[in-house]
Amino acid sequence: MLYRRLGKTGLEVSALGFGCGAVGGLLVRGERAEMVRTVARAIEAGVNYFDTAPLYGNGQSETNLGWVLAELKADVIVGSKVRLAAEDMENIEAAIVRSVETSLGRLRRESIDLIQLHNLVTNQRQPAREGVTVADLERAMAVFARLQAQGKVRFWGWNGLGDTPSLQEALAAPAQTVQCCFNLLNPSAGRPVAEGFAFQDYAQLIDRAAAQGMGVIAIRVLAGGALSGSTDRHPNAAASVDPIASSSVYAADVALAQRLAFLIEGGYADSLVEAAIRFAIGQDGISTALVGISNADQLEQALSAAHKGPLPSTALGGLARLWAEGGWASPV
Numbered sequence: 001m002l003y004r005r006l007g008k009t010g011l012e013v014s015a016l017g018f019g020c021g022a023v024g025g026l027l028v029r030g031e032r033a034e035m036v037r038t039v040a041r042a043i044e045a046g047v048n049y050f051d052t053a054p055l056y057g058n059g060q061s062e063t064n065l066g067w068v069l070a071e072l073k074a075d076v077i078v079g080s081k082v083r084l085a086a087e088d089m090e091n092i093e094a095a096i097v098r099s100v101e102t103s104l105g106r107l108r109r110e111s112i113d114l115i116q117l118h119n120l121v122t123n124q125r126q127p128a129r130e131g132v133t134v135a136d137l138e139r140a141m142a143v144f145a146r147l148q149a150q151g152k153v154r155f156w157g158w159n160g161l162g163d164t165p166s167l168q169e170a171l172a173a174p175a176q177t178v179q180c181c182f183n184l185l186n187p188s189a190g191r192p193v194a195e196g197f198a199f200q201d202y203a204q205l206i207d208r209a210a211a212q213g214m215g216v217i218a219i220r221v222l223a224g225g226a227l228s229g230s231t232d233r234h235p236n237a238a239a240s241v242d243p244i245a246s247s248s249v250y251a252a253d254v255a256l257a258q259r260l261a262f263l264i265e266g267g268y269a270d271s272l273v274e275a276a277i278r279f280a281i282g283q284d285g286i287s288t289a290l291v292g293i294s295n296a297d298q299l300e301q302a303l304s305a306a307h308k309g310p311l312p313s314t315a316l317g318g319l320a321r322l323w324a325e326g327g328w329a330s331p332v
């Protein structure tokens with residue numbers, strides 16, 4: 001397993017991180033024995049970063065991760081989050097403290113290694129989407145700093161989703177990490193894209209964050225599963241997935257993924273899942289690439305992909321040509 005520094009936190013995180021979210025679903029809906037076996041296997045293979053949030057299964061992911069890690073007596077790095085709802089905006093500080101205390105209880109920890117603001121960052125508050133402004137985000141970061149002084153969190157960060165200009169502005173806030181959407185369908189957080197690119201252009205948020213010493217956690221590396229090239233869902237996985245920053249419907253992302261078949265036909269990777277994971281872990285600036293895991297087999301495939309290392313430069317050249325083509329990613 002490759003390890004990378006999580007920015008200025010000084011923590012060394014595995015290039016492959018374990019997503020405990022509701023999309024993959026193992027830590028939300030899985031069977032107890034499979035959860036323990038799969039987490040144990042991940043740790044044995046060197047995975048040391050686990051990403052959860054109160055939102056995932058309404059606390060279920062944190063609760064399950066808490067007891068699984070306790071049962072395994074595992075010493076790993078755990079990241080969780082705080083999502084501010086519309087009614088929390090009147091007293092952001094109280095809402096954050098309440099959320100962190102609840103997370104500590106569920107996770108059975110005295111301290112959370114990394115706490116992240118889980119809201120979208122938008123140019124004005126957007127209650128329906130739980131969008132917060134950069135000013136709100138700055139207030140949240142100040143609360144995280146106070147929680148750090150109390151020993152309840154070690155480091156803090158935010159979610160690189162929302163409006164591109166607001167995200168760029170948020171880079172000025174004092175924080176150690178950011179989660180960024182990065183995948184073969186929309187690589188704009190880490191690569192320049194041509195004018196007219198059909199999806200949101202994140203304007204190389206990853207590069208900008210990394211350049212100022214922030215740790216970057218990649219999300220949506222498999223586009224929520226669409227980069228498997230199949231619409232089938234595992235029983236533990238979320239029954240439906242709303243794409244982030246790609247097509248408006250999941251099936252269109254799956255169709256778009258078929259256009260990446262040259263990666264398999266050209267012998268660069270054995271599967272699209274492998275290609276997608278190798279693409280993310282090979283991206284400069286990314287500290288750890290999360291994969292949402294539904295079962296033990298998916299973990300094995302992710303480990304095998306990570307062990308193969310970054311995609312070769314010829315494959316990256318082919319991808320750059322594809323993204324530059326007119327018509328790439330025409331949203332449905």
Ligand SMILES: NC(=O)c1ccc[n+]([C@@H]2O[C@H](COP(=O)([O-])OP(=O)(O)OC[C@H]3O[C@@H](n4cnc5c(N)ncnc54)[C@H](OP(=O)(O)O)[C@@H]3O)[C@@H](O)[C@H]2O)c1
Binds near residue numbers: 238290292297
């Ligand atoms: N900060 C945020 O707002 C945010 C947002 C999203 C995610 N995250 C984090 O990122 C993690 C990753 O989740 P994600 O939503 O980004 O999803 P993702 O990793 O892009 O996709 C996960 C899905 O990929 C499929 N998959 C995984 N391995 C596979 C394999 N070997 N073969 C075929 N399909 C495979 C599974 O779907 P099937 O089982 O149905 O095939 C799984 O549900 C989450 O757990 C969470 O920790 C954070």
